[in-house]
Amino acid sequence: MAGLAFQALPGFRDFSPGECAVRNYLFETWRSVARRFGFSEYETPILEDTALYLKKSGGELSSQLFRFEDQGGRDVTLRPEVTASLARLAAQHQRDFPKPLKWFEIGQCFRYEKPQKGRGREFHQFNVDILGEAGPVADAELISLAIETMLAFGFVEGDFVVRVSDREAWVAFARQHGVAEELIPDFLNVVDKIEREKPEALEAKLQSFGLTTGLVKGFIADPANASAAYNAIKDDLTARGLGAYLELDLSIVRGLAYYTGVVFEVFDSKKSMRAVAGGGRYDTLVSTISDGGVDLPATGFAMGDYVIRNLIEETTHANMQMQAWLQRQGAACDVYVVVADETKRGNALKLVTDLRRAGVSVDFPLIAGNVGKLFKRAEQSRARFALVVGNEYPQLKLKILSARSEESGDADSAVEWITGRLLEPDGPLLV
CATH class of the missing domain: 3.40.50.800 (Anticodon-binding domain)
Structure with a gap:
């Protein structure tokens, strides 16, 4: 705007009172659902030792860090996600709490990536995790919470779907087809981008592992490749009356290297935007962060404020519910x-x-x-x-x-x- 010397940096946002009211709607809905499920709120710093994120993140994350040296000469980073901070916190204090830990946080994260619809360089995330339970019952509880959060925002059956996969199924596939153990993380990164990759580029990347597009897509298409954990989750959610929201999708892998088992993403049914939420099991991260001092299986997911707000505004009944709340609470x-x-x-x-x-x-x-x-x-x-x-x-x-x-x-x-x-x-x- 002409005449203004300073504006917010690209990818960062001001929150005027009206924008704050929308943000409060998201936060209050997130907090309400988490508490209904018996989760306790925690908080971690937005500034961490950079080594925390380099230890076991993988994918694009290391190239997207807001990283700098502070005045004390420390290599620090504005947190790009919360799970690593949670793992650090849990490793330090888990003895003080009964297991499993059911914790959630609503906080800011920062990633240096191109600002676009549903994505900024500064964003807020709803992070929900269960630590200390290795069975699929914990994954089912989290997926149930994700579904109930969507329903609390006014979405209905048919508006969204939870696409579930299991990285263990892919690890077994890779080993069966002779992919070297040290190359399996790279192979998983290729699968993670399979829907966005051009056919010729995808074929070339898969051939470097001795595989073909037909073989990999054939594995994705066969429901018999669902893992035992997925089937247990499906039975659990069906018993809750939520089975209709679940869909097996073996193309879901997720890019962070710390995921170890079941992974899932929440999408609008039209797939008109990126995932609304995503997460999965990360059984070895706490051990890695604590250098083997604490072995605590864990699973969790995050939902960002950008995408969920966009989806609410583009879905008539969800938007009407938000506007009614804003009318009541925005005075x-x-x-x-x-x-x-x-x-x-x-x-x-x-x-x-x-x-x-x-x-x-x-x-x-x-x-x-x-x-x-x-x-x-x-x-x-x-x-x-x-x-x-x-x-x-x-x-x-x-x-x-x-x-x-x-x-x-x-x-x-x-x-x-x-x-x-x-x-x-x-x-x-x-x-």
């Missing part, structure tokens, strides 16, 4: 006090203080103003009520802004009167 205050007579400002300030102490969100004009303009300001604040303090004090008028109606009351009972009215529905809010 600056519950009550706007209109000081219609400046000689009563002191009385108005006492009412403001009493109402705020009673837990009511209250705003008022800091300086004198035309009463008509003050009512307009009340409507702009999206408050439910305008409380008028005028020359009739201690008699007060309460304007119900959505209904364009009013009622009267006494200042001595104003707190009880107004807090009681806030508990009653008043129809749609102003938009």
